Amino acid sequence: MPDYGHDLRFGSFITPQNQQPELAVELAVLSEQAGLDLVTFQDHPYQPGYLDTWTLLSWVAARTERVHLSGNVINLPLRLPAVLARSVASLDLLSGGRIELGLGAGAFWDAVEAMGGRRLTPGQAVEALSEAMDVIRGVWDAGERGVLKLDGTYYSVHGAKRGPSPAHDVPIWLGAYKPRMLRLIGTKADGWLPSLGYAQPADIGAGNKIIDEAAVEAGRDPREIRRLLNVMGSALRGPVAGWAEQLLPLALEDGVSTFIIASDDPRAIHTFAQEVAPALRASVAAARDATTSALTGTATRAGSGAAAGAVRSPRALAARRPGIDYDALPASLAGVAVEPGDRAYDSVRSSYVWAGSPGLVLRATTPEQVAEAVTFACAQDVPLAVRSGGHGISGRSTNDGGIVIDVGAIDGVEVIDRARRLVRVGAGARWGDVAQALAPHGLAISSGDYGDVGVGGLATAGGQGFLARSYGLTLDHVRAAEVVLADGRIVRADADEHPDLFWALRGAGGNMGVVTSFEIEAAEVGDVVFAVFVHDATDTAAFLEKWGRLVEASPRKLTAFLTVFPGQADATVLAQTIVTWAGDDTDAAVTALEPFLELGPVLQQQAQLAPYAALVAPHHNRHRGQPRLYGHSALVEHLDSAVTTLVAGMFAGGEVTMFQVRSVGGAVNDTAPDATAYAHRTQNFSLNVVLSTSRRAAAERTWQRLDVAAIYLSFESYPDDALLAKAFPPRTLDRLRRIKGVYDPGNVFRHNFPISPVVGQQAISDDGSHDQAS
Structure with missing residues (x-):
């Protein structure tokens, strides 16, 4: 089977034993510290020697910051789907979008029945799992109008209220081996999660064939489905140095992109993260660079415009909008792109007040990605909107049919000089999070009257806050800004570097570029x-x-x-x-x-x-x-x-x-x-x-x-x-037009309130002299 082109991820599979309850937690923390992407736990609610997995996941979510978490796999027969959906969404919101959902149809039916669960035949269990997935996704779809009504043989809901929606598009992975379950994966699921040991390498290839055929029959692209694998220590032979070589065929020939080490040995977890994962990533990257995938020309191999995270089904492809060359999207943006037809689309298409229907939303996570997004957007024949990620009422952070660059993920808050009260704030942060981060330092920034307002939009427009009469506007205390310009350059603007741009950003920033971070002088404010x-x-x-x-x-x-x-x-x-x-x-x-x-x-x-x-x-x-x-x-x-x-x-x-x-x-x-x-x-x-x-x-x-x-x-x-x-008074507007002629002569950022550039004339600098910016 071909390489499905997904990015490689690595995780741990930890036993939730309760004899030393802190051990499972410490192994999870170690997994994060070692650099793994995922931590998973068995879920056997009938096992008295185990901690309850969902309680453990919640505890671990609070002890970690970056790593994603999942059951491996959640025992569906003992967990009501509608309640499980809310549990997943709630923990995903609380953890900042770090929860995944691995589901199992059930096993050990004597134990399930002893705990009050319903005994099902294998066929019934598959049907029940299919119904449960519909319930779970229906509850998550808080944007859908009306209550949730589903009449199933095993799971029904009659007018359940929808929501909450998870913080991110939570995938549903199924643990499966038999043909009926594999066909269900191809039809509905987002991932396949078997274990190497229960399944042999040859079984992985056979299972992929069934999944792929079912996906095509359902109108899906098989590459929508991630292939995961639990790797038991006993399944790997010889010294650690050879493990990556043993796993390489599973990645390249069977499309496995997530490898999870099943071990409670901290040395094995650390070694897997520090030695095996980097070696396997390097080998897969080299093989992908050297070999043209069989998928070239349809949605292409890894490293091209529609790689890994950007695989779309035929239905999603049909929802694409004219004027955007989706195939030209840089590989670095594929994983942050959301298109019409993607499940995450409803959560990113609109602003707080205004409903939008953009053709592409690029959720950049770095200034470099913002620069690539701007360059890509400039080559398209559609409107461009920039969103700082927060609440706003003007409606200019979305559009219809165009591109939205969303910098909500660039949301760091850092006190960089306490003596000067200088704070660096990502443009995608929300002011409520900024206030909470500064409170322990006895600092505050006057910033609107609602905690969900985004930093970028407010700090470039004004900032009329609860401390305005004692502090001034937010932008009055901006001391520097990092800006992505229309030509893709990333520059610093302050009183010394690009002073004309710095002047313009404080009041008309949305017309000049995309600010990715600010340096702001905070006030000494506690209670x-x-x-x-x-x-x-x-x-x-x-x-x-x-x-x-x-x-x-x-x-x-x-x-x-x-x-x-x-x-x-x-x-x-x-x-x-x-x-x-x-x-x-x-x-x-x-x-x-x-x-x-x-x-x-x-x-x-x-x-x-x-x-x-x-x-x-x-x-x-x-x-x-x-x-x-x-x-x-x-x-x-x-x-x-x-x-x-x-x-x-x-x-x-x-x-x-x-x-x-x-x-x-x-x-x-x-x-x-x-x-x-x-x-x-x-x-x-x-x-x-x-x-x-x-x-x-x-x-x-x-x-x-x-x-x-x-x-x-x-x-x-x-x-x-x-x-x-x-x-803008006449002198101010005249100066803005001249500065825009220097920094955005092509009027790329014209879909805010339109300030037309004056091209070919010098910009007036802060001291009244002329300053032709480079």
């Missing part, structure tokens, strides 16, 4: 005072004016955010104020907070001392698109009668579903207007209005009467050339 007030704001205009005056008069340590929305009773309007006092001086905080009780009838109030990280806790929500929000923004100096009267009228007319005010005065306005591309430094408030869908036309006309002079692009739903003059 803060956090308060919430809910008022009856039915007298909307008067309430808003008083609220605005109070906030402007408050000390800089106080930052207030306001959300106004229709109440349930007729004509009532409610207002929720969130106030953050940037410090733990409760007496000073109370003095500043008490006036909020006088703004109107108080329906609810609370205040507490809390870590800043608790205010922006990470949620890690799955982004599947919601009903689209139609909204607008405005930056205003005061909540004067012109603003408040108009907003009150919109509530009275049912034209608005939500109105928000973020205070952005204080430290935000300490930065000079020309210091960054975010030039609006006189306003005290950022407004965001969400329009009623049913009355959208009337609401648009009303909002336009406000005739705002400045906006915040992150809260605008649609790109519009006319908005650029309000987002």
Whole structure:
């Protein structure tokens, strides 16, 4: 049989004995430290000498950071499929996408029956396993509308709620030897997991033939199915130096791509990881380079554009979109590519609010992969979107039919100089995770008002956070950025290197390149005072004016955010104020907070001392698109009668579903207007209005009467050339066009709010001189 072209992986198969319960855990930790990719455990729930495998997997997941985990294989007859699906998804979410599912149809039926399981014949067990897989995948498919209903002979669900979805596309591997089970693998499963010893090398080839034939009959490409193998120590002969040579034919001739050493000997595990795995990888790589696979021309051999992780079924191939040369995708991106028709597609196609249908999502894990993704995207005739991985409402991080470069996996957080409070943050991180990582150091970065907001989008657009009046905007404290340019170069931008680019990134970064990481100066912040007030704001205009005056008069340590929305009773309007006092001086905080009780009838109030990280806790929500929000923004100096009267009228007319005010005065306005591309430094408030869908036309006309002079692009739903003059003053926009002409003359990054490049002219540097960037 041919080499199926999968990347090689190596793992351990550990006995979950309970005489020394810590031993199995330590062997798992050793497996990770030694460099193995996978740790697996037997699952025999009827065996009193064993730990419960699922409990052990959960414990090991908490003790490890990188290695993937699986049962080898999970005993289905004693585990209800719908509950097992939720267990797998939950542990996968908690572990950061490190759980795989090996399943077995069942054996040792006397013991199964003694534990309360149902005795099945071999044929019945195969049918039950097939039904169970449908239940498990149905529960995982939280993006599917409606409840789950499946009527099976052995497993049925009648209206089960779907979800949660796992953090990654969890494969289902089956342990199997008989033809019926092998055909089921070819029809439905993602992998075959036999053991060398129970099966001989000749049996592997025969089993592959059955699996491949069943896959083709089911309309699948056989290369969709990974071939795994438990390797018993007794199955390998001679010194360790010869083990890789013995395993090589299994990789090249039988397509085995995951080798799992079955041993509880720490020396064997370490040797397998440190000696056998590297040697076998090198031999397979050399053989693949030297030999043209029989699959060349159909989806090609390993190392080409559709290698290993990019194998797609005929149905998936049919879902590909025009304008994208999928076969030209670099090999380094094949494993991170998600196409329409892939099971992971629904989890990456949309943003938080906007549903999308891109033709290709590239989930880059390194700056180099981002550079390759940009180069590839430039050669295609489709739109390009860049996603930092987090929550956002503008909708510009997805598209229809185009390419999305998702940097969500570049999410590291590192304090690189505590004395200078300097932090390096990956652009794909979410701010809630950043806050948690910085909390032990007594540091914080003001960064929006929701923990799932992505770092990249916010830090290049502005960053109106809970500490804004004491700290400023997020981008005001960016000290450097690593950027992938339109031509594929990776550069550092700071005050000394590419200063013109550095200036532009802070306010218009989405038009200049793909930022992969930032160096940001954090603030000394530990605990803060956090308060919430809910008022009856039915007298909307008067309430808003008083609220605005109070906030402007408050000390800089106080930052207030306001959300106004229709109440349930007729004509009532409610207002929720969130106030953050940037410090733990409760007496000073109370003095500043008490006036909020006088703004109107108080329906609810609370205040507490809390870590800043608790205010922006990470949620890690799955982004599947919601009903689209139609909204607008405005930056205003005061909540004067012109603003408040108009907003009150919109509530009275049912034209608005939500109105928000973020205070952005204080430290935000300490930065000079020309210091960054975010030039609006006189306003005290950022407004965001969400329009009623049913009355959208009337609401648009009303909002336009406000005739705002400045906006915040992150809260605008649609790109519009006319908005650029309000987002960027004339001198700022002129400078941005010149800088874009240097760094993106081909206008690759044009699917944000469009800043057209001025090509052939020099860019103006920070000091006003001319600087032609290289």
